[in-house]
Amino acid sequence: xxxxxxxxxxxxxxxxxxxxxxxxxxxxxxxxxxxxxxxxxxxxxxxxxxxxxxxxxxxxxxxxxxxxxxxxxxxxxxxxxxxxxxxxxxxxxxxxxxxxxxxxxxxxxxxxxxxxxxxxxxxxxxxxxxxxxxxxx
Amino acid sequence: xxxxxxxxxxxxxxxxxxxxxxxxxxxxxxxxxxxxxxxxxxxxxxxxxxxxxxxxxxxxxxxxxxxxxxxxxxxxxxxxxxxxxxxxxxxxxxxxxxxxxxxxxxxxxxxxxxxxxxxxxxxxxxxxxxxxxxxxxxxxxxxxxxxxxxxxxxxxxxxxxxxxxxxxxxxxxxxxxxxxxxxxxxxxxxxxxxxxxxxxxxxxxxxxxxxxxxxxxxxxxxxxxxxxxxxxxxxxxxxxxxxxxxxxxxxxxxxxxxxxxxxxxxxxxxxxxxxxxxxxxxxxxxxxxxxxxxxxxxxxxxxxxxxxxxxxxxxxxxxxxxxxxxxxxxxxxxxxxxxxxxxxxxxxxxxxxxxxxxxxxxxxxxxxxxxxxxxxxxxxxxxxxxxxxxxxxxxxxxxxxxxxxxxxxxxxxxxxxxxxxxxxxxxxxxxxxxxxxxxxxxxxxxxxxxxxxxxxxxxxxxxxxxxxxxxxxxxxxxxx
Numbered sequence: 001x002x003x004x005x006x007x008x009x010x011x012x013x014x015x016x017x018x019x020x021x022x023x024x025x026x027x028x029x030x031x032x033x034x035x036x037x038x039x040x041x042x043x044x045x046x047x048x049x050x051x052x053x054x055x056x057x058x059x060x061x062x063x064x065x066x067x068x069x070x071x072x073x074x075x076x077x078x079x080x081x082x083x084x085x086x087x088x089x090x091x092x093x094x095x096x097x098x099x100x101x102x103x104x105x106x107x108x109x110x111x112x113x114x115x116x117x118x119x120x121x122x123x124x125x126x127x128x129x130x131x132x133x134x135x136x137x
Numbered sequence: 138x139x140x141x142x143x144x145x146x147x148x149x150x151x152x153x154x155x156x157x158x159x160x161x162x163x164x165x166x167x168x169x170x171x172x173x174x175x176x177x178x179x180x181x182x183x184x185x186x187x188x189x190x191x192x193x194x195x196x197x198x199x200x201x202x203x204x205x206x207x208x209x210x211x212x213x214x215x216x217x218x219x220x221x222x223x224x225x226x227x228x229x230x231x232x233x234x235x236x237x238x239x240x241x242x243x244x245x246x247x248x249x250x251x252x253x254x255x256x257x258x259x260x261x262x263x264x265x266x267x268x269x270x271x272x273x274x275x276x277x278x279x280x281x282x283x284x285x286x287x288x289x290x291x292x293x294x295x296x297x298x299x300x301x302x303x304x305x306x307x308x309x310x311x312x313x314x315x316x317x318x319x320x321x322x323x324x325x326x327x328x329x330x331x332x333x334x335x336x337x338x339x340x341x342x343x344x345x346x347x348x349x350x351x352x353x354x355x356x357x358x359x360x361x362x363x364x365x366x367x368x369x370x371x372x373x374x375x376x377x378x379x380x381x382x383x384x385x386x387x388x389x390x391x392x393x394x395x396x397x398x399x400x401x402x403x404x405x406x407x408x409x410x411x412x413x414x415x416x417x418x419x420x421x422x423x424x425x426x427x428x429x430x431x432x433x434x435x436x437x438x439x440x441x442x443x444x445x446x447x448x449x450x451x452x453x454x455x456x457x458x459x460x461x462x463x464x465x466x467x468x469x470x471x472x473x474x475x476x477x478x479x480x481x482x483x484x485x486x487x488x489x490x491x492x493x494x495x496x497x498x499x500x501x502x503x504x505x506x507x508x509x510x511x512x513x514x515x516x517x518x519x520x521x522x523x524x525x526x527x528x529x530x531x532x533x534x535x536x537x538x539x540x541x542x543x544x545x546x547x548x549x550x551x552x553x554x555x556x557x558x559x560x561x562x563x564x565x566x567x568x569x570x571x572x573x574x575x576x577x578x579x580x581x582x583x584x585x586x587x588x589x590x591x592x593x594x595x596x597x598x599x600x601x602x603x604x605x606x607x608x609x610x611x612x613x614x615x616x617x
Contacts, residue, residue, distance in 0.1 A: 008547040010182050010209050056395060067387060074330035074380035077272065103272040109577040110548075111272060111340040111617070114235035114383045117390075117407050118211040136211065136235050136383075137341045137548065 001128070004032035013112075014119065014134045022058075025122070025129035026065060026093070027083040033066055033115075033135060034080045037073070038106050043081040045098035053093045058122050061091050062131065066115045073111075077101045110137060145185040147176075153600045154533075156200070157185065162405065163192040167201040170534065170596055175205050178545055178588060187214040190405045194219060196226025196414070198475050198482060202534050204489055205596035206543030206588060210234070212408030215488035218537045220473060221411075223481035228419050229411035230393070230426075232485035234466040235386045237426055238433035239377030241512040242309075242441055242462035243523065245363045246448070248370040248455055250349035250612060254568065257347070257613045260451050261572040264345055267443040270338040270617035271574035277439070279332045287335060288320035291431030292438035300442040307501055309462040310491065313434045317470070318427035323381070324388050331381025331432060336439035340575065340617035342541075342582055343376040345444065346514070348521060348609040355606045358525050361507045362460050364607050371609055372448075372457060373521060374440050375514055376617075377466065378433035385429040389422045414483070423468070423483075430467055437462055460523070461501075461510040465490050465540035473535050484535060492526035492538040492603045500526070511603050515590035516542045517571065517582050517616065518564045521609045522594050529601035538603035539596070542587035555580040573616040582616065 004017040015032040019025030034040040051068055055061035072078035079099050086095040100106075114136040123130045148156045150168070155176060157167040167188045171179065179185055184207045191201040191213055198220040207216030212231025221227055253260065269275065277283070286294035291314025295301055306313045338345065350369045353359045364371075378385075393410045394401065396418060401407050412418035441459060448455040464486075471484040493500050493509040500509045511524040519542070530536050546554075557576035560583045564571055573579045597603035 006549050008549055010547055011215065011544045013548055060391070060394070063391075070380070071326060071330055071384070073272070074334065075332070077274070077333075107575070108272050108340075109575050110581065113341070114387055116211045116235075134211070 003028040009134060012134050012137050014132065017131045019129045020127070022088055022129050023086045025131045026062065026088065027086050029062065029066060029131045029133060030069060030080060030083050033069060033112065036110060036112055036135060038079060038108050040080050042106060043079045044100045045081045046100045047098070049078070049097045051095050051097060055091050057091060059117070059120055061088070061093055062120070062122060062133070063115050063117065065093055066133065070112055070114065077103050079103055079106065112137060143186050145189060153596050157189045159192065163189060164195070164197050165192050165200045167192045167203065169203045169207070170600055170602065171205045171207070172592060172596055175588065175592060175596065179207055182209040184209050184214045188217060190409060191217055191219045193405055194221055194226065194229065194409065194411060196222030198222060198480065202537065204537065204539045205593045206488070206539040206541055208543045210487065212406055213485070213487045216539065216543065217487045218489045218534060219485045220482040220535050221485065222414065223470060223483060224414050226483055227411035227413045228422055228468055228483045229409055229485065230386045230390045230422065231408040231410065232487055233386065233426060233468050234487050235383045236377040236466055237382035237386060238430035238464045239466045240433060240437065240462060240464040241514055242374040242437040243460040243512045244372045244441055244457040245460050246370045246372065246455055246457050248452060250368045250370055252452065253347060253370055253612050256451050257570050260347065260447070261570060261613045261615055263447040263450050264444060264615050265572055267447040268336065268338055268345060268440050268615070270615060271340050273337055274333040275335045275337050277335050279335050284328055284332060285320040287432050287435040288323060288428040289318050289431065290314050291434040295435050295438045300439045305438055305441065305459045308459040308503065309434065310464055313438055313462070314431045315427035317423055318431045319424035320428050322421050322425040323385055323428050327381050327384035327388060330384045331379060334379040334381065336436055336443060337379065338376050338440065338617045339379055340578060343617045344517065345615040346373045346611050347613040348373060348611050350607055351520065351610040352608040355604070358507045358606045361504060362510050362523065362606065363458060364523070372444055373514060374437050374444070376436060376440070378429045379436065381432050382429040385425050389425060393418060426468060430464060434462065461512060463490050463512050486537050488540050489537045490540045491536060492530045493536045494526050494528045494531050511538055513539060513594065514541050516584045516587035517614055518567065518569050518584040518611060519590050522590070522605065523607040523609065524597060524603035525606050527601055527604055530603060533600065534602050539593050542590045542593055544586055545588050546586040548581040551581045551583055551586045552577060555583040555585065569611050570613045571616060572614070578616055
């Protein structure tokens with residue numbers, strides 16, 4: 001199973017992320033989104049952060065969760081390396097993130113403006129979760 | 138391309154105007170300003186479907202408009218224009234976009250293209266030094282007071298604090314600041330995202346471009362815009378409200394989503410959610426959006442100031458004066474003549490430039506006799522245009538025209554087809570130097586991923602919604 005893949009879209013970037021559990025699919029969606037900006041595997045885990053996100057339903061939780069990474073980049077220059085211990089319960093998500101706050105050390109491809117609801121889905125098919133998101137560039 | 142597309146019926150009005158008739162939930166028809174060739178490109182994605190979706194919004198007047206550079210967006214297509222009634226309509230963040238007041242500023246110089254060529258590398262290096270790009274942080278220390286000043290007053294705050302001058306303000310849409318702004322309606326989160334980003338370029342399709350006047354189509358109007366001869370050098374700045382504006386859009390989309398589930402259930406697309414005109418959220422969003430728009434004007438204004446410093450390092454006697462600055466993602470409260478009656482509307486322009494005619498009170502005094510300058514950037518390495526607003530445009534498109542070339546190829550596909558270094562080499566053969574903080578960014582913005590700007594402009598010119606004045610060609614580009 002591929003953790004995530006990119007699909008064609010005229011102006012912006014569309015990806016699908018997969019997982020055996022919803023938590024794994026959300027984690028892979030965070031990696032897919034970060035990889036638009038920079039290769040997340042190359043980011044050094046110099047600091048650790050805890051995040052909590054609460055939303056009204058699963059889709060908005062995904063939107064708010066992914067938006068966290070854009071807020072962290074703009075406000076703290078934080079680039080993601082790993083999402084650890086992600087849990088989702090009653091539309092409340094908690095996770096531990098590792099990453100680095102020195103973007104000048106890495107090759108940056110492009111900055112994402114926003115997460116969008118366009119063509120967003122969270123599906124469970126044949127025991128696997130699939131998430132689709134378009135981000136605005 | 139993307140998801141399965143709906144079959145859309147189209148009637149031909151003229152060679153360059155097409156109409157999607159009012160069907161289903163549409164309150165009015167949708168008019169598309171495009172040649173057959175450009176229309177064929179729009180049919181490849183969901184542009185037309187999204188164009189017809191706009192017509193479903195309440196209180197929409199006359200028709201929804203899709204301009205010649207239209208392409209698929211979220212909610213509205215890019216190149217989408219809608220006049221929603223000020224009392225019976227509403228305001229939709231998806232009709233403005235995440236990058237509130239993404240726009241373009243054009244400055245003219247007293248330099249000639251032959252002055253620039255030998256010094257281009259040095260000049261691009263110092264531009265990048267004075268104007269941070271990519272994830273680079275602002276050179277300005279932004280305190281809470283600074284941010285509130287920029288949000289409430291826009292470029293006026295910058296002039297009061299020593300950046301740029303009064304003349305810049307007089308040659309800018311809204312004089313560089315909307316009075317409807319209220320910084321207290323912008324969330325702390327949005328302010329946190331914007332704090333390091335005042336006077337930074339960002340990335341994506343944002344750029345600084347040193348250009349020369351390649352052709353003057355209308356010498357009299359060009360002269361009014363301060364463009365006097367071919368070969369004259371100009372500087373174009375393309376950027377927006379950065380993370381702050383993106384967060385304002387996101388915050389209010391989410392707030393409307395929570396407040397108006399019944400409205401969403403009636404709409405063909407969740408991202409068209411709007412605040413009805415009579416609901417307090419409509420005013421609140423207008424105030425927050427205006428503040429984000431002011432941040433963007435302040436941003437381009439200070440970048441213009443920084444560019445002057447960069448130019449003066451290489452050319453101590455250089456003089457850069459603002460021709461004009463236009464927003465192309467914004468909503469304004471405007472008055473338009475509809476069925477012979479003056480009507481107040483929430484005028485949404487998303488990926489569309491305001492194009493007001495001669496005599497309009499919102500056109501700066503210096504240009505009131507000729508009309509508003511319209512600045513339309515092309516893709517990296519191709520031409521950009523300076524047009525002028527017309528009475529025809531006021532009637533046909535609520536005083537709006539195209540905003541750029543419009544993408545035709547995905548970023549993913551561009552990366553597969555183009556190599557950043559090769560794109561730079563090819564452009565260098567045409568005497569265009571590119572300086573970029575990202576290799577991939579150059580490939581993703583390769584000239585081949587956009588529509589032909591000439592064809593987009595021809596539609597504006599032929600339909601009379603924006604007449605050609607000057608064509609500009611690039612010498613050097615700084616890309617985020």
